[in-house]
Each structure stands twice: as structure tokens, then as C-alpha cells.
Amino acid sequence: MVMIKNAFKNVFRFKGRNILIGLIAASITVTCCIALSIKNTADSIVQQFKETNDFTAAIALNKQKLLEDAQKNGERETDLYTRIKRLTSQDIEQYGSSEYVRSYSYSLTVDLGSYVLQPVSNAERLREQMAETGDSLVAMGNQNIYNVTGYNDLAKLPEFQNGSWQLLKGEFPASNDIVLKCIVSEKLANANQAEIGSTIVFVNPYNTDEQFTFIVSGIYTDSAQISNNDLVVGGTADFSDRILVNYRSLKELVNSSQNNPDNVQSHTGQTISTRLSGRLSSRFILYSAQDLEAFEQQLHDKGLDAYYTLQTNADELQQSYKPLYSLRHYAITFLGIILLGGLVILIILNILHVRERKYEIGILRAIGMKKTQICLQFLMELLLVSILSILVGFGIGVTLSGPISNTLLENEMTAQQSDPGLADAQSSDYSFVINNEQSADYLDGEQSISQIYHIDTQVDFWFFLQIASIGLLMVLLSSLFSILLISRYEPLKILNNRL
């Protein structure tokens, strides 16, 4: 009690010095608040982000290896491709039973034309673009081309499971149904006044004699933002134009397609069969990104050809929370600098203060006060000033952390968006046709990854405890040198020097 009373007296006795220490301590606390709240919030958001955005892998052709080996062997890559053990839906089902896989799906995508169904996207622009691509076909007429995708289990798609997409009306086509039933987006249905039970007639774009009638069994809505980078040959650019069916019925459709003896010539002069071809895609949702390597090894052990590899959405995921990580990194670095600088200043101030009170220390030692008591006295004075400063700094820091964090995040996002490397990273579609089979070499771009534009900094009791701990640690560290100095003082020398 007496020590606290004396500490209060001494705090007021050295007002100027203690105000300075208080300001420094408060500034350090403000910085700590801002930096730690950014760090904690960023960690929390990234964790949440990882939990809500699946780590996805898809089997894709390793074109680089294919080209290199073909060149080495002196043959065309298309010839080498014909010797590769093709991926089948049975293979995918086998791989999907892996202990690393949380869930999986596979799909077959076929391009079908329609003279009647009006797309949501700009079909005219699409036709012009497709005319410029290699191997695109000329005999399109006025039909609109649609991606018709058949999934092994539509209802269990992650997008339907996590609520990004919702079936508004009707029902999903059964997995084992061979009847051509489809579900369409609400936008497409509205554009064509389609209802449950409506029929849509599709044609083989390369052989319009082949016609297929689909029954609309369901209408869904998709609220997620979709990347429109999956401009595939023959496909529409807007995801809302996609027609979703079950795998089995679409596979039967492809198998039933025939080659028209009057083959169609492409722009490049190459003869291409009119028989429909499908692109088989797989998607595996792994439990953890760390399982990727082991999973890939397991696939090859189970017979996956060496020319196949796993593509993941790791880059897209990382790009999404990269700004947050950058912000976190800056915050921690800045905090480290401030803490170090602040500590040095506090140490110097404390040493100067002890030297100023040297005579007082000499007297106290001479009349029998122990070194530890004197050190505790000084520590008590420092704590009194620091506690008040920490409280004030905490209040200011909490108030400022939100606006500052969001300003920094905004700047980081702007810098991120203007990064030319980002566009390249996002552009991943590339495929070629060999013997009516299009290589499954891209990640099915249906999963959306949202960007982070705003953070609500989190402040709770544990956060305050973190700040208080840092503050007290700074006090203790800064007082260490002065305590060392006090313990080295010889009272007799001090008193003799004063004479």
C-alpha cells in the first residue's frame, strides 16, 4: 500500500517524463491494436474462407509433357495422345473413393445447337469469336451453341449443397435416368418462357439431322459470381446458358451420335467427323491442400496415365486472400518496427530517469531499503503510467483499426487487380480435338471464389488481453536495464560523490 502511495507521488513528481512515457506507450498500444486486429481478423477470415471455399482438384492432361515427349520422339502430339490410356467415368469413381477425397463429381460436356432456344448471352458476338478459333466449324447457320453438361449426381454438386445454387422449381433428373431431362437457369427459362415440362430441341451442330429433345425437369437460380473464362469451343459465354443434365443420359446421347459421310471441313482444311464428342471433367474436393501430392501419387498408383496431372484452384484461392495476407504481413512488420523502436526509447528514458534519482536511491539503500524493494518501487511507477496509457491507447486503437484496415485493404486490392500476372493466372482454358474427343484439360470453372473487399475488425476480451500482455511485456523489458542499473549502485559511492 505504501509502495503504491509512494509510486503515485513519484509519478506526479516527474510529470514531464511520465507524460512522455505515457504518450509513447499509448502510441505503441494504438499501433498494436491496429496491427493485431488486422492480423486476427485476416486469420479468421482466411480460415473461414478456406472452410467455405473448397480445395478442388481436377484431372487434366499435362500438355507440356505431351508436347515435349512428342518432340523428343519426333512425332505429332496428336499421335502420341492416341496412345494414352483414356480417363473414364469408372476411373473417376474409383479415384473418388480415396481417403483424401471429401467428395467428387464428374461431368461430360457436349456442345449442342438450338435454333429455338435464345441464350442469355450475346450469341452473335460468340459466333464471331468462334469463327476465328482454329478448328471451329463453319456450318453453324443460325443456331445458338450451348454447353450441355451431364453430372454424375446433380443434387450433390457443392454449389447446390452450399446454397450458391438453388432449385426453384421441379426436380433433378435421376442419376440413372436415360431419358433426356434437364434443369435450366432461371434467367434462361425467363428468356424463353420455359416451364417445368417444356421441351427443348437440340441438334448436333455438325450434323443438324441429329436432333435431341430434352424435357425441362427443373429450374434453378445461381447467386454466386461466376468466372466467365471458360470460353470453350462451341460453348456460350454466360454460365446461365448452361444446360444441366445427368451423366448417363448425356453419355447415351453421345454414344448414339453418328458420323455423317459428308464430313465437314474446318477452316484449317482438316476433316473432322460430325459425330458428337464430349469432354470428361472431374472434380475432387480434398480434405486439405496438404493431401494434394499424396492424392496425385495415389492416382498414378491406381493406373492414371503419366500424362495426366492434377489441376487445382489453389492459385485462385490464394489470389483471393492474397491481399489479406499482404495486409497482415505489412501490419506485423510495422508492428515489429514500432515495438522495437518504442522499446529502445523507453529503455533510454528509464535509464535516464534512474540516473536522475541516483542520490535518492543511494539514501534509500543507506537507510536499509533492499535493492528489490527499490526496483519494485520503480517498476510500480512505470506500471501506473503504462496501464493508463494502454487503456487510452486501446480505446483509440480500436476506433481507428476498422477504417485504417479497410483503407489498406482497398489499396492492396487495387494493386492486386492491376497486376498483369493475375489475368494470366485466371486464364486457364485450353483444349484440342483429336478424333472427336476433346481433351479434358481444364478445371471445370463452375466453382466461384469470392473476393474480399471489406473486413470487420474483431475486438473481444482475448484481443484486449493480447494488447495488455504486449504492453506489460514492453514495460518489463524496458525496465530491465534500469533495474540492472539500480542493483549495481553502491550507496556509499553515491553519497560520497554527492559531498
Added chain:
Amino acid sequence: MSILSIKHLYFSYDDGNTAVLKDINYEFEKGKMYAISGKSGVGKTTLLSLICGLDVPNDGQILFEGKDISKIDRERYRSHDIGVVFQNFNLLNHLTAMENILLSMNINGMKPSNPKAHVLRIFQAVGLDESKANRPIPKLSGGEQQRVAIARALCYDPQIILADEPTGNLDNETEQSIASLLKRLASEQRKCVIVATHSTHIAQSADILYSLDPPQDRQVNDNATPLH
């Protein structure tokens, strides 16, 4: 029976190059006032510093109640067993007279039922007016400060009082008053009072006079009387 004994004490400065005290052998008893005299620089203050444990002799022993003080807790020894009155008072100027005493009591661990009343009694014993109790030290005269210093040394009732030139900075009248006070502490309160001094007043009122000037001798003052 000696409360304090100095046996074959040697002390030197500058790593042994400057010998100050050579083979000092003194005995001190309770109820007597001792004066240690000598010219300036002979080692009076040094001897007192050694006795109160602020420094360590090169050789020899200082025994308090038979125990070598180099082997005991010297901070406790200074805060419980001896009271030191320094030549230049060495009071804490940012505290009042009362607070200086209360601090010393706190260091000792004393917890009287009414600390302030206890301090005022001591002030009365040393001849300090109650009105001075709450004055900051710089606002007190030299004599008053010296009395506060003596009060601080007495507040926890130590057995030994050490005073280093307690009247060095005081006028004659005050000097006599302080000398008289120290004498009463020895004779009436049965303290062992040891005073390092070159004042004749103090020397005359002491029961035993030790001289550090060569030849170092001990003189008993049979005619020692307190000066009023």
C-alpha cells in the same frame, strides 16, 4: 558486555595502496556515548561506513552482538539494528519531515497503531516542533534537518546510533543542543551512541573517546557531562 566489537580492522583505498585504518580494535557498550576523533582524512567517516555495513574491511572483523556483520543481511542490519545520522543529513528532499520518518519506519516494517502519533513523539524527543512535521525538508533550517535525521535514526528504536559529524554544519548553540541530545540517548535510553567528530563539544560530552590520530588511543572521560 560489548554490543559492538571491532577486531584488528584494516582498510585501505586504491586497491591497498592507501592505508586508512590499521589494526583498529574498539569495543562499544550500550548506555554509553563514544566519540571517535581525529584530523580530517584520518578515517572517521570510513570507520563509521564500515560499522554500518556500507563498506567491507580488507581485514578484521566487526561484530554486532557477537555476529560478524559481513555475514549477516546488512540492509536489515541498517534498517533494524543501527540508526545512522549522516554528516549532510541525507534526507529525501521531496518528502516532508514526517514522511521521511514514516518511510524509514516502513522500511523497518514497523506498523504502529498510530504511525503519525509515534513520529510526533519522536519529534518531541529530539526537540523538533510539531509544526515542522509537514514541512518539506528544504524549508527546514540546518538544525531542524539534523533533528529530523536523528529522528529518522531513532524511529525504529535501534540499539546503536551512529552519527557522522552531526554538528559539522551547525552553529554553536545548535551544536550544543545536538550534543546534549545524543548524550541523553545514551544515558537515558541506553543506546550505544557512536559519534565521529572533531568537535570539542561532542568530545567533552562523550563517555569514551577514541582517537584515530596516532598514537591511536582510548580515553575515558570520567567528567563527561551533558551540555544543555
